[in-house]
Amino acid sequence: MLVDVVFDVPVDRSFLYAAPPGVTVKPGQRVLASLATATRAGLVVAVRAGASERVKTLEAVLDPVPVLSGSQLVLARWIASESCSSFGSTCASLLPPAGASEIGPVPPEWPGGPAPLPVLFTGHDRVRHLHERLARHRGGILVVTPDIGAAAEWAGLLAPLGQPVRLDSGVGEGARQRAWASLAAGRARIGVGTRSALLAFVPEPAVLALIDEHDTAHKPPGAPRIHSRDVLLRRAVVEGSQLCLTSATPSVEGWRLAENGAVLLEPTPQAAWPAVSLADTRGGSRSNPLTQTLARAVHAALANGRRVCVLVSRHRSALGCDECGAVVRCPACHVAFAFSKAYARIACRICARNEPAPDTCTACGGRRLSPFGWSAERVEQVLRRRFPRARIARYDPEAARGARLARQLAASAQAQVVVGTRGTLRLFERGTLGLVGFIALDQLLCTPDFRAGERALELMWAAVERVSPDGQVVIQSSTPDHYAVRAVAKQDLAEFYVHEVRFRAELGYPPFRRLCRLTVRGRTEGDARAVAQSLAARLGEAGLTVYPPLRDARRVAWTILAKGDHDLPAIVTATLEPGVVGGRRSFARMVNVEMDPVD
DNA sequence: AGCACGCCGACT
């Protein structure tokens, strides 16, 4: 018996082996086989009768029965092609750890057939509506969450419906293996996990759910290089199952699917909305991050015994020269040093270089260097001066680990005012805050990312949801009439998307066209540039819109952004094919492909 | 990816 095996290597081809005499293997089983110099785990993708003397023999069979059905393998193959990565790496990232498990059943094939229209729940009651939908369902349920914390939460929420099993790495390897097996056997019908659970079988008829569809954690760096939403949309069709998505602020991709009729938008009732005040920072003070509007709101909230959250966009400021305007940069990485006033030191966030803050400008020799931009550190100081009797804490989980983080969390739990970046919102339950203040929304809105508006909307909406209806939100911005801000103030999602969709369409951004980011890493500076330029030229000849290669700060990697249509993955794969690009075998390994990047 | 093979500069 001959078997085709794929491995977790960046080579998108299978390798042919012979099964040991008398041993039968099936597609979807993992095996041990020697590849080049080492013995590795691989996945059987096809078998056929026959023998050959030119092939090696499998060393061991790891799974007593297949872990993936034929339909699941077909879906995995589709994910690999869509993400321009190898079949083997894709499967490796979507399977539970291999190990000696009891002889379980083989996951049944998906029946297919007409799938109901996917549903997207928005609005205040989105979680309750999804929960009710799942509670009514008698068959299998798969819930995919953005992170392990949310997986644990959903496992708890669904516990009354019948023991959910966890498929994510928040539980041990043994528990994950048992979860996959018990779902395939029908002993469990509810699976909860992160994106590593995307392929897990659940009993028919199935409902698939994606929590917080807009969350960027649904497409983190690394395999499988595809958005969980895209996998589940495809899976729902081939499996013939219902897909439910939830989001307070759907991605523009999700919204467009609803506009096109591919997804049914189900807005649940909105809750009473706190007052949203806009404070124009144009012409304001450079030495004071608080407008009068925000200062008064903080004062009032404290007087009423309400808790306050103040959001900044950076933990640390940069250090700028008051005379020539230059920003102090890391000489090696060319990015602005992060300046800590408390320690009088500067640090590079790329190479971690850390040194005492200089007292003269390296560009002009000027002697007046001062912080640039409102960091959490500076805003905290100003708040302490302004409200000396309030308990004020700064939340900075990146800088604090272990015991120090625990102390910071304890201080934040006690504090009346907590200052921090977007992550700070996690500390507060829905509807519990008296006030949220945004120091400067502009740093969010004005990043060179075309998704900046979407990100700003998401953050503002999440902030407002944490404020009680009799509380207040103050948004300081130099562009207070931006449509994202207006949409939040009016509690009207459509107000945002009508503008955002037009903007994306006009500039040919997703979801109207697809993007692919190719990173070329070279041994030498010149070589990387040459390869990047020739690759960019090839992609252009293949009919793609190609932005000129951009060098990274450390001059070792070049980034090419290519724009195309639905067939972009096929064109990129063909262009990187060995032999096509100047016959260079080593070409593919120098290039890292990120399809549909989100950052 | 990981590893072996192979062809050019600084050592005993």
Next chain:
DNA sequence: GTCGGCGTGCTC
């Protein structure tokens, strides 16, 4: 004369 750098190519 050799040791070892990393660039190149292969893996059934």
